[in-house]
Amino acid sequence: MIPSTTVAPVTEAAQPKKHGLLTGALAPIVLVFKRDRSARAGLIIYGVMLIIAIFAPLIAPHNPTAVMEVDGIWQSNKTPGSDYLLGTTNIGRDIFSQLIYGTRPALYVGFTAAISTVVIGTMIGLISGYFGGMVDLFLMRLTDVCFGIPFTPFVIVLVAFLGPNIWNIVLAMSLLFWRDTARVIRSQVLTVRQRPFVQAAKLAGASDARTIFLYVAPNILALSFLYGTLAIGWAILTEASVSFLGFGDPSTVSWGYMLQDAYVSQALGRGAYYWFIPPGITTMLAVMAGFFISRGFEEMLFPRLRGR
Amino acid sequence: MLRARFVYLGSRFLQMLVVLWAIATILFLIFRYMPGSPLTAYIDPTFTQEQEAAVRKQFGLDDPMIVQYGIYLKNLTQGNLGVSFFQKQPVWDVLMDAAPNTIILTSIALLIAYIWGVVIGSFFAWWRGSRFENTGILLTLMTRAAPEFFVGMLLLSLFSFNLGWFPTSGIAGPGVLFDSVWAQLRSGDFWRHMILPVATMAIYLQGLPTLLMRSNMLEVLDEDYVVMARMKGFSEWRIMMAHAARNAMLPIVTAMTLGVGYAVGGNVVVETVFSWPGIGQLLVRAVQSHDYPLAQGAFLLIAVVIVVMNFVADVFYSILDPRVSTTRNEVG
């Protein structure tokens, strides 16, 4: 997680944008993908994951939760072979199928958490930075409180309280993830608010809402996206941790669940590499894709002059 | 100059207290509403209605929420975290038994991670664009992207199960009990048990300081005062150490104090993989068994560490960067 105190001051990536939210503001975001090779790589990885997730029933040879039986005998602990590409778990489920279906929870969790982080964090940062005063004070103390609450323990406790369901996990994450975004956005809003073009708009009689949406927001959108893409990775990792600790959704076969299953069934001791290594690697790839994309945004926001 | 700093830190301190209060309150609310009756540990299914009522009364579970809240806060300020349902001991004692294990593990891992990060990050920045840097960055990202417990599992599988170099769990061999923390630290067996968990945590934690240091150094190396240092004819070594690194390191120091907070929250997972009897493991077990005073206590302890460290980070930063919290007195 990026400690907010270390975010560098944002330089003006381009002219202050005065267009509507959709047209003017999204253009630089599209540009990031055109320009940055690693961001494209990340996007491709997610694209591939999405396709696998959507077509999972067609790609995966078996049902991930079904126990494989041949002539009434459970096919447990089979090593990788022609029947089961990645072998089977200790109660006979097909690992490869589990791996394929695991893309679904990873994507749900990653993207819903990212969206909620962006939306909540940006809204709070905007309101806090723009209105200042008591509103700002209150919201910032709220943010401080969120910073004081440890991630994983909180998600565990909340999930234990609400029930081990993937949406509860996402909810718990949404309650905390926005904190970094809010601080950074607020800080950026404070800078933008001082700029002449915003003050001019207000003098000309623009309402607060209009000023925020037309003038301030477009300049901070890229920053929101940066944190959003980082949130994808955090979310996937947190879900994996929560599942590993046994608080995950038992009806969903996520990669975290697979890792927990393997660990608890002594896969390590039996040297069942084919079981626990693949989900670890896919998780790592999914998180890295998010990092790659965020690097593209980072380059755009804080450009490093090539050889000064 | 000093006065301004005091005022600034004083207000941050007060804010810290407010935050702690808010967290304690949130915890109170969460745990009071946890499903699973808190009394199952104490109540035998054969108790009569009356006996059950008596026990309820004894634990104050009959009183209205407000009263319970008041008692809760009062207890907290006195350091009384209640009594663990299952361990039948005061929560505080249980936590303090486990705390040294977490503290030792976390501090050593952090130290290693941050020293490594500062050194390697500087080299990355210095040799920017080289193959060393490019592969290095990729590897660093991988350590941040891989789940901590997965790395732990890999290390366990390779070094413990496969090569047999290190034990697979716990802080010492079976049946070993340490008299004191000092005895623990002096035990070779303890250190042997600690190597893999520390390695796992350090691998995960070093990602942040490495990337941060590299990023800061790159910025600093472009700064005018570094160009100036070059013009003065200083050696590359002096420039890097006395000028660039010194300035680039400021955010690392704060990151490290903040890092303590994250590490303490995050090592829940590492402690579970290695069955390391620290606070993280206590928390998980307490939540699983609905031992709510213990879970609450552990959670609160972790939160307090984080909040206090956030404040300490503020203090450090104001000391290290003379530009922060001093009033500018520009004359002529």
Add this chain to the structure above:
Amino acid sequence: MTKPLLDVQDLHIHYDTDNGVMKAVEGVSFTVGAGHHLGLIGESGCGKTTAGRALMRVMPRNASIPHGKALFKGRDLVQLSEDQMRELRWRELSMVPQASMDSLNPVHRVGRQLVEVLTVRGEFSKRDALERASELFDLVGLSRDRLSHFPHEFSGGMRQRAVIALALALNPDMVIADEPVTALDVIVQRQVLQTFRQLQDRLSLSVIMITHDISVVAETCDEVAVMYAGKIVEWATVQTFFNEPVHPYTLGLQNAYPNLAKPDMELISIEGYPPNLLNPPAGCRFAPRCPFSQERCFAEEPPLVNVGPDHKAACHRADEVDMLREQAKFPATWQQSIENG
């Protein structure tokens, strides 16, 4: 004339950018005598800072010197190894960089930065260094108790003077001052320029004063070189520069500055922009903006030739200078230059 302290011959400096090679400085030659002050004038982007930094051999990563010599005390700065350069930096040749405010390390006290340079690069003991640092502060007009302050506690002008003190610390033979007074208000400007004048008299120091402001040059310099788009277009003593300028660009420059002697004179600016140095034009680089340009000017680059004693200019129409000087006084002349382009 005795051998000059610095003799720059046909210096070329290129930048390797994403869009191609930018030829920032192309064939620049000038000399600076011992104890003389040379003013290097030009608008931003003309290459003067690049030239200054090249002499120090402290340039951005993508810069290179493909051709040329810079003979300093007989040694070619372009050919020296990095170790050799490092030896002579600051001891014999120092620089007051542009926007010096940021050249001081924000987390070290100013006095310490002086002492560091004196002990590490000079042969001073800690105590002698402190004494010398105090003297240097006196020299530039800064109060001694400011030595223990941090840079952010100094005002802009004070920081500028502190950097000047730094530049003089090891008694170099030459100082390159890049826009030393640009970011300062007028009163402080005067103070700093006066400091330079005093130093010139007391220390017999050679200075290259890089600036875009000709009034600064008038205050402190002996000779003037005018740069435009990476080339030197005129070189003269300061009196000649002001009384008998030859190159049209110089004529234009003089028009753009208010003149106390002629307060009612209309200020005329030169329209247009300098050329793109990624693909510089074939002929004279000033031709598109020049009110006097002819066909020949666009086709053939004018060489820098003598047009008088201690006076050089690069203009095809240098012999018609009297007539051109007259015409340059009228605003109408300069209006036409856009159409010419």
